[in-house]
Amino acid sequence: MNLRVNLIDEHEIRDCSVITSRFLIFVLAGLVLAVILSVLGWAFFTSQRNATALKEETWKWGRIEADFKRAQTLATRRQAIERVASDLDGWRNARISWRDELTALATAMPETLQLTDLRMMSEISVSPAAAPGAAPAKPPELSASLRLIGKTSSPTAEADVARLRDVFSAHPFTNTVDSAVIPQGAFRLDPASNAGLAGRLFEIVCTYRVKTLK
Amino acid sequence: MDFSGIKAALSLGGGFLRDVVGIDFGTTGTRAVRVSRMGGGAWSIVRVWSGPATGSGACVLPRDMRAPAGALAVSHPGIVSKLLSIPRPSNKLDDVPIAELLGITDPKAFRIAIEIQDSTAGETHALLAALPDAVARATLSAFVQGFPAPQSLEVAGLAAINGMVLSIPGNRDQGVILLDLGAETATVAIIVARKLAFARQFRIGANAIMRKLGESLGMDAETALGAVGEGIVDAEGQTGAAFEPLARQIILGRDFVSRRHNVRPGRLVVSGGLFQTPCWAEPLAAALGVEVTVWNPLAVLPAAPDAITPGLAAQGCRFAAAAGAAVAALEAKRP
Secondary structure (H helix, E strand, C coil): HHHHHHCCCHHHHHCCCCCCHHHHHHHHHHHHHHHHHHHHHHHHHHHHHHHHHHHHHHHHCCCCCCCCHHHHHHHHHHHHHHHHHHHHHHHHHHHHHHHHCCCCCCHHHHCEEEEEEEEEEEEEEEECCCCCCCCECCEEEEEEEEEEEEEEEEHHHHHHHHHHHCCCCCHHCCCCCCCEEEECCEEEEECCCCCCCCCEEEEEEECCEECCCC | HHHHHHHHCCCCCCCCCCCCEEEECCCEEEHHHHHHHCCCCCEEEEEEEECCCCCCCCCCCHHCCCCEEEEECCCCCCCCEEEECCCCHHHHCCCCCCHHHHCCCCCEEEEEEEEEEECCCCCCEEEEEEHHHHHHHHHCCCCCCCCEEEEEEHHHHHHHHHHHHHHHHHHHCEEEEEHHHHCCCCCCEEECCCCEEEEEECCCHHHHHHHHHHHHHHHHHHHHHHHHHCCCCHHHHHHHHHHHHHHHHHHHHHHHCCCCCCCCHHHHHHHHHHHHHHHHHHHHHHHHHCEEEEHHHHHHCCEEECCCCCHHCCCCHHHHHHHHHHHHHHHCCCC
């Protein structure tokens, strides 16, 4: 038994929930709008911040650009100088002190021998690079030699020449000389007319130890 | 777009009502009763409000009366309500001239609603109500947005009688005559063996009765109401005569029910502003020869502390339609 005769039309009944469909739509639309605005705001803020940072950096760069270029040039020059200095150090370390060598030779020179020619030769050998433009496989090497040519009229010429050769096997030459030899046929008669019967020509070739330029 | 699934998951509404304000746009004033469903399913009056008669739907409710849902009740001389016995099953009522059966000559000007009470293969008992569409629109126009959101629109007399039935279960089980006496109309329902056996609205209201009483006593209606109601004037005979047209209609209805159902209701339950003074029910009790009970919803329904001010409690019978509409709305959408 129901005595409730409801005269309201279906479309006149409104949703009485605290949260209505319309309210939910508004809330969802508001949320979507808020998200979109947040994203746009964040993008705008970020772009503005980046633009400000770019301006600041550009201003700073404008102030230091000349100094930077100058520093770059100086660094390039410094590198070149350091390279030259390094080469010079290498050279200084590898070079043979001919003054010391000749002083020692003068001291040890037998009195019966007369030098007529003295040749100091040095050569730098550079090993080929593995590929074009690449650095050499080994650093350059300095090889040196000393060639002594002389004459003597001493009756003990052969022994004197041998003694001179042996000088290079003793101190101080042992530090620098690798070998000293009298080439085959280099000790011979002096063909000069005024040489006499005892006159002899001799030749000694000293090979120095190879040094690396580094 | 349907959010019912989301709302149900969030328990927002859930399709049932918990808090309803019943509003009765009466001839003499606007009455509102806010009723909430407490834990355990019991109702409780939360707030009661009475305002001047401002015409249908033109009132502004106080903030504490704005429940989420609203159940509206209207009174109007043009309203027709009847219990009809239609010789058709309930699924074949489409071609029944309902408006004609209700005596309405211009069906387009009315909105008609039907509530089927019971139906067999050969007969359908239906309670019908017709309300001028202009009155319905005017009433609902004040509720197009905000709270309360209207859930129902009822005839005030039927809403009051429904309130009597819902609030006192005994009224359903025993044979009882229910009367809501408004200012301009009276609604009578007779219930027998848990069935609505008779229902009709008459254009005999408290105003007409008081006018007749006043004329017979040689005073105006308002003076007669005060003088007789307070017992200053002994006018038993004149009062019985004033109530005689209404009593006659009720007796006719009761006799009809007695013949049809072979049961004679022995109780009368009345509501309406006039019965705030119980002596006005005595002429009806005497004419019908039954026991009379005055239904005061503010006394019957449980109420929260301080929900009803003493001034309004004294006028409890006037809130029958508002309380009945609210309770019916809660019952229609109960968890």
